[in-house]
Amino acid sequence: MAPRPRTRPRPRPQPRLLGAAALLGALTALTALTACQADRPAAEPSAFSSALPTRTVAGAVVPVLPLDAYRLTAAQQDRLQQAADRIAADCMRAQGLTWPARPAVQGVEHDSDERRYGVSDARTVAAIGYRVPPPVGVTAEQLAERKRAVEARNAAMTEAVVAAYTGEKPGATTPQEAGRGGCRGEAEQRLGLPTGYADGTDAVETAVQEGWNRTAADPRAKDADTRWSACMHRSGYDYADPHQAAGDPAWRPGAPGVGPTPDAREKAVAVRDVECKRSTGYLTAWQTVEIEQQNALIKDREPQLRAVADQWHQALARAGQQLG
Numbered sequence: 001m002a003p004r005p006r007t008r009p010r011p012r013p014q015p016r017l018l019g020a021a022a023l024l025g026a027l028t029a030l031t032a033l034t035a036c037q038a039d040r041p042a043a044e045p046s047a048f049s050s051a052l053p054t055r056t057v058a059g060a061v062v063p064v065l066p067l068d069a070y071r072l073t074a075a076q077q078d079r080l081q082q083a084a085d086r087i088a089a090d091c092m093r094a095q096g097l098t099w100p101a102r103p104a105v106q107g108v109e110h111d112s113d114e115r116r117y118g119v120s121d122a123r124t125v126a127a128i129g130y131r132v133p134p135p136v137g138v139t140a141e142q143l144a145e146r147k148r149a150v151e152a153r154n155a156a157m158t159e160a161v162v163a164a165y166t167g168e169k170p171g172a173t174t175p176q177e178a179g180r181g182g183c184r185g186e187a188e189q190r191l192g193l194p195t196g197y198a199d200g201t202d203a204v205e206t207a208v209q210e211g212w213n214r215t216a217a218d219p220r221a222k223d224a225d226t227r228w229s230a231c232m233h234r235s236g237y238d239y240a241d242p243h244q245a246a247g248d249p250a251w252r253p254g255a256p257g258v259g260p261t262p263d264a265r266e267k268a269v270a271v272r273d274v275e276c277k278r279s280t281g282y283l284t285a286w287q288t289v290e291i292e293q294q295n296a297l298i299k300d301r302e303p304q305l306r307a308v309a310d311q312w313h314q315a316l317a318r319a320g321q322q323l324g
Helices: 020-039 066-070 074-094 122-128 140-156 159-166 182-191 203-217 219-233 242-246 264-280 282-323
Strands: 054-057 060-063
Touching (some): 264 282
8 A cells, every 4th residue: 555645734834826837737627627517517516524524615625623723724824924925025125136926816725635535526526537626716817827927936036036035055955954044034033933834843733743644543544445445446446545546647747648637537536536435434434533633632732732823823913013
């Protein structure tokens, strides 16, 4: 069995914008989704259980977990990013340099936890397979314009600009040598961001990762993988778990020979993936176990977790002072 990937920590005050390559994929996905949704009747598309806590982001169901209470929302992340950019831009200007503005985010981007346990939305995968869905509420023209803006910004990122922003030393081979100074470091210090946030080693992100590892090792989660795999096998698809299916080189972005649009097999596998999750109770099993594991970690580490959450809220207050 392929190793299960690490969880994707929510971005700290880092850019949440899609890159140019991802935006090209989003354009393709938007076209496919629009056509598919026009042809399909409305239905309950998610394989998540209504008995467990969820929220809806960009029209998709996202699992809610106990440690979410100690983390930033997407809106809070964006506000911190805006404040950090403003501080960094002033710092760069003092050196005679310009920090290129980030293109404005349009529409509502999908939450990374939407696919925490793999794909779950039947209508989406029927249209785009395992590809990342585009933001909701944007047109193809807006995505194309944003792609051009991202490419123009990337072109303005000269070595001198990047070095002044990051403070990274030429020839550095370790994070310690590279440092985290420059104008980015000044912004982080002035906002008072938690220690370890950049590489996901603060107390909250460490707990999130540990909770995930404990969940993956739990017999109930392993049994869910086995049931899901057997369901897929009956349709002729051999994968040990949903992450292995999503990461198949036949459609993994960036893999040799993978085109910009999903083929019929990719969509068929993704649709069956969601069907097997629903019929085997896969998402319910995984979310139930992870809730239990996170609650146990909160019980053991609440003071440390609360301290990080308090630091984030203090940083948000400073961001508010910067932005007015």
